[in-house]
Amino acid sequence: MDIRLSFLSLTLGATLVAPSIATACDIALVLAVDVSGSVDSYEYDLQAQGIASAIRDPDVQEAMVRGQVALAVLQWSGALEQSLSIPWTRVSEPAEGMALAHRVSRMPRGHVGGNTAVGEAVQVAAALFEQVGDCRHWVIDVSGDGNENEGFNIGEERANAWRQGIAINGLAIEGAASGLSVTNFYRRHVVTPGSFVITASNHDDFARAMQEKMLRELIPPLAQAPGRQAVRLAALP
Secondary structure (H helix, E strand, O other): HHHHHHHHHHHHHHHHHHHOOOOOOOOEEEEEEEOOOOOOOOHHHHHHHHHHHHHOOOHHHHHHHHHEEEEEEEEOOOOOOOOEEEEEEEEEEHHHHHHHHHHHHOOOOOOOOOOOOHHHHHHHHHHHHHHHHOEEEEEEEEOOOOOOOOOOOOHHHHHHHHHHEEEEEEEEEOOOOOOOHHHHHHHHHHHOOOOOOEEEHHHHHHHHHHHHHHHHHOOOOHHHHOHHHHHHHHHOO
């Protein structure tokens, strides 16, 4: 047999049996959802269905698949009240995104009542990233309708998360005649440098705000932003 033909046959065979190279995980995102005493059962359902609706959005679906996103959902309330409702779930195709949305829409409430311990929520969320070391960006999205009233350690936990290379965004849910009090609290004390806060005018506006937030997190310019090592080099204000 011609040596060149033999080599070509071996090369072609190796190509046919070689496994496909998976796209690396670009973003690991924890949705940390407030279920404290200020959130009644109707408002909780608006939050759960709002997250599910955002995940079903075609643009969000496309961004999740393109980025091979890993997503987890954490419910939080008081200092000792955090529940991982949806553990890390990878989305590599639209069907997986739809299945994730279905799970979120049916997840039971983790806590009823309780205070608003934002720092402890960030602390528990930050520990989850040990399981997704292959993801280039680590992001916590904290959503809530009130200022911290227990623990009072959000400054410390925000700094700890930042040192680990975790960015924190916020979704602030305002109430009737409250102005932007929750939004301003999130801007000043919760989000990390270069991050952002999306405001929902009330819980009825949560789905719209969640969709806007996820699109902003999952598509450029975030996809073009520095990875975790560069985040660690920046300073908190």
